Amino acid sequence: MREFERKQLLERIEREGATIGANIPERITVQGEDIDLQEFVFEIRRRETVPAGERERVERAKKNLRRERLQRKQQIEDEETPISFEEGEELAKSIIGIDRALNALEQLGGADIESEAQAKEAADRKRWMKFLQKALGHNDDDSGVGVGRGRSR
Incomplete structure (x- = not known):
């Protein structure tokens, strides 16, 4: 493969929107294991x-998909290992398919990540309020809000 062809393939796999219209590979070998990726x-x-x-x-x-993507990209980048332009095109096509699968799987976690972040934030607020109450000498079971220590009601 010639240098400009290599650059062309690398640009294609990194292009924004490269996965638009791309199909998730039906079956793919990832880290030496055959996977029915689409399914x-x-x-x-x-x-x-x-x-x-x-x-x-x-x-x-x-x-594993990210690791496989990187290995396939490195095969295209590696000038020491001769591959044909057709082999490079197949690698690029498979990388774009892996990207498509990764995009689909990444979208699954969106709501879960957001709810986890909200739960952590709420827990942080609660800990902070308990700390402030303790530091200021207020107990949760004090019913006399605003009544200072040593004063009678």
Whole structure:
């Protein structure tokens, strides 16, 4: 493959919107394991939310897909390993398919991540309020709000 062809393929896989109209590969070898990628993504996306037991599986799949994407990109980039332009095109096509699958899987976590962030923020506020109450000498069971220490009611 010539240098300008290599650059052209690399630009294509990094282009914004490269996944538009691209298909998720039906079957792909990721980290030496054959995966029915299209079926996996559609199975996970069919659900409203990802069950707790499946989250780890989805995260592991995303991690493996990212690793596989990087390896395939490096095959295109590596000038030392000769590949034909046709092989490079196939690699680029598979990378774009992996990106499409990753995009679909990434969209699943959006609502969960947002609700987790809100829960953490609420917990932080609650801890802060307890700290302030303790630091200011207020107890939760004090019913006399505004009544200072040592004063009678």
